[in-house]
Amino acid sequence: MTETVSLAGMTETPIVIVVAQRPGPSTGLPTRTEQGDLEFVLHSGHGEFPRAIFAPGDVEQAFHLTRMAFEVAQKYNTPVFILTDQFLADSYRSVKPFDLDELKPIDPCAISSVAADPHLTYLLTDSGISPRIFPGMSSWCVKAFSSQELVVADSDEHTQDGHLSEDLSVRVSMVEKRLRKLDGIKHYLVNPEFTGDREPDLLFVCWGSTRGSTIEAAERLRGKGRLVATLHFPQVWPLAAGGFLGKLMSAQETVAVESNATGQFARLIRRETGFHIKRTILRYDGLPITPEYILARI
Amino acid sequence: MVSLADYGDYETAWCPGCGNHSILKAMKQALVSLELEPYQVLFVSGIGQAAKAPHYLNTNVFNGLHGRSLPVATGAKLCNSELKVIVESGDGCNYGEGGNHFLATIRRNIDITLIVHDNQVYGLTKGQASPTSETGFVTKNQPEGVFSQPFNPVEVAVAMNASFVARGFSGKIDHLSGLIQTAINHKGFSLVDVLQPCVSFNKVNTFGWYNQRCYTLPDDYDATNRESALKKASEWGERIPIGIIYQNQRPVYEDHYPFIMKGPAAKRPPDVGKFQQIIDSYK
Numbered sequence: 287m288t289e290t291v292s293l294a295g296m297t298e299t300p301i302v303i304v305v306a307q308r309p310g311p312s313t314g315l316p317t318r319t320e321q322g323d324l325e326f327v328l329h330s331g332h333g334e335f336p337r338a339i340f341a342p343g344d345v346e347q348a349f350h351l352t353r354m355a356f357e358v359a360q361k362y363n364t365p366v367f368i369l370t371d372q373f374l375a376d377s378y379r380s381v382k383p384f385d386l387d388e389l390k391p392i393d394p395c396a397i398s399s400v401a402a403d404p405h406l407t408y409l410l411t412d413s414g415i416s417p418r419i420f421p422g423m424s425s426w427c428v429k430a431f432s433s434q435e436l437v438v439a440d441s442d443e444h445t446q447d448g449h450l451s452e453d454l455s456v457r458v459s460m461v462e463k464r465l466r467k468l469d470g471i472k473h474y475l476v477n478p479e480f481t482g483d484r485e486p487d488l489l490f491v492c493w494g495s496t497r498g499s500t501i502e503a504a505e506r507l508r509g510k511g512r513l514v515a516t517l518h519f520p521q522v523w524p525l526a527a528g529g530f531l532g533k534l535m536s537a538q539e540t541v542a543v544e545s546n547a548t549g550q551f552a553r554l555i556r557r558e559t560g561f562h563i564k565r566t567i568l569r570y571d572g573l574p575i576t577p578e579y580i581l582a583r584i
Numbered sequence: 585m586v587s588l589a590d591y592g593d594y595e596t597a598w599c600p601g602c603g604n605h606s607i608l609k610a611m612k613q614a615l616v617s618l619e620l621e622p623y624q625v626l627f628v629s630g631i632g633q634a635a636k637a638p639h640y641l642n643t644n645v646f647n648g649l650h651g652r653s654l655p656v657a658t659g660a661k662l663c664n665s666e667l668k669v670i671v672e673s674g675d676g677c678n679y680g681e682g683g684n685h686f687l688a689t690i691r692r693n694i695d696i697t698l699i700v701h702d703n704q705v706y707g708l709t710k711g712q713a714s715p716t717s718e719t720g721f722v723t724k725n726q727p728e729g730v731f732s733q734p735f736n737p738v739e740v741a742v743a744m745n746a747s748f749v750a751r752g753f754s755g756k757i758d759h760l761s762g763l764i765q766t767a768i769n770h771k772g773f774s775l776v777d778v779l780q781p782c783v784s785f786n787k788v789n790t791f792g793w794y795n796q797r798c799y800t801l802p803d804d805y806d807a808t809n810r811e812s813a814l815k816k817a818s819e820w821g822e823r824i825p826i827g828i829i830y831q832n833q834r835p836v837y838e839d840h841y842p843f844i845m846k847g848p849a850a851k852r853p854p855d856v857g858k859f860q861q862i863i864d865s866y867k
Contacts, residue, residue, distance in 0.1 A: 421644035422667040434623040
């Protein structure tokens with residue numbers, strides 16, 4: 287996978303990758319579940335380039351975030367991940383029918399509204415987004431292009447017209463162009479979902495498929511009179527502290543709930559915000575986290 | 585009218601005398617003879633000196649990863665069956681790193697053309713043995729000579745019932761150009777393995793070495809007979825046949841999936857009505 291991720295980062299190819307995590311390393315427990323690959327997906331592929339990682343917490347989120355993943359990938363021409371796990375990927379559940387009227391098809395023509403003549407696959411722009419056209423489709427999106435434009439894409443570092451280059455200033459401008467796209471991707475952030483008491487004694491922090499169990503554990507604790515809340519992240523990259531740091535700070539104690547052995551998401555939050563989630567409830571025996579598992583460790 | 589000028593004239597990074605120059609010339613001639621406009625063609629390549637070839641053509645290009653040109657080409661063809669998709673890369677890239685993709689593409693019989701610059705050595709990285717290097721071939725990396733048996737792409741392709749298998753020689757430009765034209769026009773997967781000298785790193789299989797051995801197949805050679813084709817494909821050494829070794833009319837992958845033939849995927853917006861039907865079917 288990693289070489290494709292890196293290739294897409296460099297060629298600026300939109301791609302959506304679903305990673306359903308299972309316990310590793312290696313073949314590990316191939317029929318069981320884990321959230322052990324957050325750091326792997328965050329860093330997969332050599333080189334520096336923008337990406338987004340969505341982590342659906344249930345079936346509905348899987349549906350809507352997948353659509354959003356395609357939108358982000360197509361708009362920013364970069365890899366986007368759906369980071370799920372065996373537990374959610376293999377789940378069946380009845381849901382209410384999705385309302386398709388609200389979902390407009392993504393229009394690639396609209397995205398490619400600014401063009402150079404002749405077409406430059408890697409046109410330098412303020413947003414970092416270069417207009418994208420499709421090879422051989424002479425009579426399509428013609429409002430912005432002549433009918434016989436060519437597309438040149440390269441895995442080597444390249445000039446704006448897509449041909450390989452080792453020019454030092456080209457390299458610098460292309461690295462910066464690719465990274466600028468991350469600023470735009472931040473407009474698509476899905477804020478974490480906060481449920482429970484507004485100023486909790488105890489705040490659970492979770493991501494991806496542990497959502498249901500964590501929310502249920504919090505509810506049961508509230509039933510016993512405790513002030514408990516849950517902060518669930520359906521998107522784990524990029525992170526914007528403004529959307530959640532206040533919530534973390536409002537709690538007397540925060541606990542990260544993750545299906546891995548090292549608390550990868552808690553570590554990522556600390557890296558990005560400086561906020562240290564000191565307590566973790568981790569499970570890495572291959573089974574999904576249940577409310578009982580959490581409650582037994584409170 | 586398409587002219588050679590439409591495909592441009594670029595300064596290359598290749599050594600003087602490299603077979604790549606002749607293959608590029610034969611390719612341009614073929615594209616012009618077929619009256620293909622630059623925008624109608626997509627070249628996909630991997631990594632290596634041969635993989636730079638598409639950069640020296642004014643056309644659509646995807647220059648990707650070592651060994652991975654066939655998967656990209658397959659994807660491009662499935663997304664837009666109207667494109668003429670041509671893969672151009674070297675023997676190391678296609679038969680070494682990309683060996684599994686080579687087998688899978690032959691099995692699928694997708695309508696793309698693979699042109700392999702076969703100089704029996706890794707030239708870009710300065711002369712390591714490649715999958716087609718002869719046993720005993722001495723390099724800086726294999727000072728005691730190659731122990732492994734060479735890969736014969738033509739023989740493997742015929743054995744796998746590939747739908748078009750040809751071998752060319754960069755020293756016979758017009759003959760090669762004709763092969764490339766026939767390959768591009770062939771419906772289904774077509775392979776043209778092109779023998780070429782590497783003047784810097786292969787001092788054994790030189791222009792003279794190939795020129796002495798390569799002979800064109802006689803007019804009465806029947807390329808549709810797989811049994812004789814297999815025999816011809818295994819011929820290597822003192823005499824090396826060039827021309828169309830084997831050809832058949834196997835069903836093409838795209839034809840099996842009608843939606844692929846309905847034109848470029850990007851021109852067809854998602855069918856929300858169909859999607860609604862699927863949702864309704866669960867009610």
